[in-house]
Amino acid sequence: MSIYLYDDDDYGLEYSEDSTSEPDVDLENQYYLAKTIKEENLEHAALAFQKVLDLQGEAKGEWGFKSLKQLVKINYQLKNYKETIAKYKELLSYINNAVTKNHGEKSINSILDFTSTSKNIEMLQKFYETTLEALKKAQNDRLWFKTNTKLGKVFLERHEYSRLATIIRELKQSCKYSECDNDPHKGTQLLEIYALEIQMYTEQKNNKKLKELYEKSLRVRSAIPHPLIMSVIRECGGKMHLRSGDYEDAYTDFFEAFKNYDESGNPRRVTCLKYLILTSMLMKSSINPFDSQEAKPYKNDPEIRAMTDLIQAFQTNDMEVFEKIFRENRESFMADPFVREHIAELLKHVRTIVLLNLIRPYSKIKISFISKELGISEEDVEDLLVMAILDNHIHGRLDQVNKILVKGLETCNERYLAMESVANRLNDLSFTIMQERRSYALRNDYYSCMRFKPVHYAVWKENGTCIVAKPLINKALWEPIDRAHSQSGDSSRNNTRTRDCCYCYHVAGRRAMLKT
Structure with missing residues (x-):
């Protein structure tokens, strides 16, 4: 039995603004007949909706538009993607004059949301590009923005970052926002752009750009964003903080992301809860994330059961159980690229904690004993011991010849x-x-210069220290000096003071004395 999906067209009819005629009874009856058939058989329903178009003829009207909308969805469900695109192009030709602007926008949004969960990325890209081409004439800014955002997500999924960057630039140009702007519509649009750009930088692991943009997004105050937008921003912020070792900030961001995902009913809340548990273990916290009211209902969720058991073993320091849970669920842990990125660090943290508790009472301990207790190879034990010694967690030395750890080398x-x-x-x-x-x-x-000009000097010395140096023109110049010292009562002059003749050389503008 096919799945019946609720449709906006089930309640109320909208006609073009210049239409004053009653809807055609035959078209209306055929349309609702097709809707009834749709509950039983999609292929038969497609033929019935096509009959509405045949009855309509050349004139484009409301019932033809609604039938095309149904045909797009039916062909999508039947995975007839080529026919889906063809009917969608035909539907877009109605939005300029066959239906009102609001009804056309609402219907296209409905189709875009309906198909957005598809795993066929190429089909989605074709869908959005076709929509943008049709919107060039329609001049519908809101629909253009939404479609471009969805196309950007497709490029993100396909890792086409250059094309994504082009779309982000176009979106920013259309949304001119300043921090002083109080327009909530612009603020919300800007956060949507930031969420898309933040995801791109997260995938590229460009932490510098990511941090700058993350901080900008938290400063946007006038927005009234959908919880899903904030959950994306917070999740990427948590990844950024965890990669840089800021465990507490990462924990806060992952918790906020989880709450927003939960509020919007998005299944990614379970993934974000896994990241929250991972961060809790890396920061060596004794607080169990499942103690919070928001996370408690998911404690026994089958998708997260392995992580629940893992954190319980971690908090009880039960390495044997921890290793057993990890081995049994290794594939599921490694399937997530972000968890895989940090799993080695987590194992090192846990094993180091257990190792330090194990060796505490010993002054000497065999590596083989540690290996047996931790359930890991001797090589891994040696690596842990080396790191612990280098980090000053252990004071001792590793005897690799005898395979012994010797402690207490203060x-x-x-x-x-x-x-x-x-x-x-x-x-x-x-x-x-x-x-x-x-x-x-x-x-x-x-004294190293070769050219100098000699000048004859008389030098009076006391105990080898020069105290008078006069140009020696004749001996008479000494007499006043001798008398001066005689009058001062210095009787030991002749014993302690001597007169020497020196040559003073002018060398490179400086004066140097040499004893003769």
Whole structure:
């Protein structure tokens, strides 16, 4: 038996604005007869709706439009995609003059929503491109925006990011919004564009652009978005935060995304709940996500049962059960690309926690024993121990020859610190010596020139230190100096002070004294 779908045309009739005639009784009767047949047999119903078009003839009217709408949906259900596109093109020719603008827009939206769940991406692309071509003449901005958004989702699904970027630019040009703008319609449209662009950057793992856009989306205040739009933004934000190690922010975003998906009745809520559980384990939280009122109804959901058991084993530190659940559900965990991306990190976190609890009472412990207790290979145990030692979770050393972990090497650490202190002092001493050598080299530069002009100087020295230096023209110049020192009562002058003759050379503009 075929599935009967509720149709907007079942209630109320709309006619073109310039129509004043009653609907044709024969067309009306044939249309409702076809609707009755549709409940029993889709193929027979298609023939009955086609008869409405035949009775209508050349004149395009309301009953022909409704029949075409039904034919599009029936052919889509029968997977006659070629005929679906053909009937849809025929229907689009009615929207300019055969039906009112509102009725035409409502019907096209209904068809686009009806077909949007299709897995046939090529057919969807053809659908949206055909719609956009027809809308060039109709000048329906709302329908143009919605169709372009849906086409963008198709390109996202097909990973055609260059074509998606082109559509995003066109959508942004049509929606000129500023943060001071209070128009809720524009704000909502902008969030739809951001949601599409954020998904693109998430797929490309472009965290820099993603973070910038994510923060912009949270600053849009005037919008009244559908919960589904906010759930997409929050989910992508959670992925961004988790990839950068911001576990708490990731947890908040995934929880908000889950609530929005749940509110809109979207099945992706289960997937988002999986991400929430994954984040909870990575952040080593003792809080069970299923303790919240929103998540509690899904605790025993078959799709999420494995994750529920996994977090219970994690919180009880039961590594054996954890590994068993993971092995039994490995394919289902690995089927999700995002979970697969973080599963290695999760296993490392869990195994490290159990490892640290296991080795706590021991000073020495065999790697084979740890391997048996954790249920993993010795190579994996060694990797965990190395990482734990490097992260300072374990103070000790790994004896890879005897396959033993030796703990409690604080004294060795003190010795290494003392050696480091000595090395630092030697380094300081070396630096001081180098500075002295540089200073000595600079003083020697004064004597290195080949050309100099000699001037005869008399120098008075005290204990080898120069205290008077006068140009020596004749010996008489010494007499005033001698008398000055005699009058000062310095009787030890001859013993402690000496006179020397020096040559002073002007070298490169500087004066240097050499003892003669």
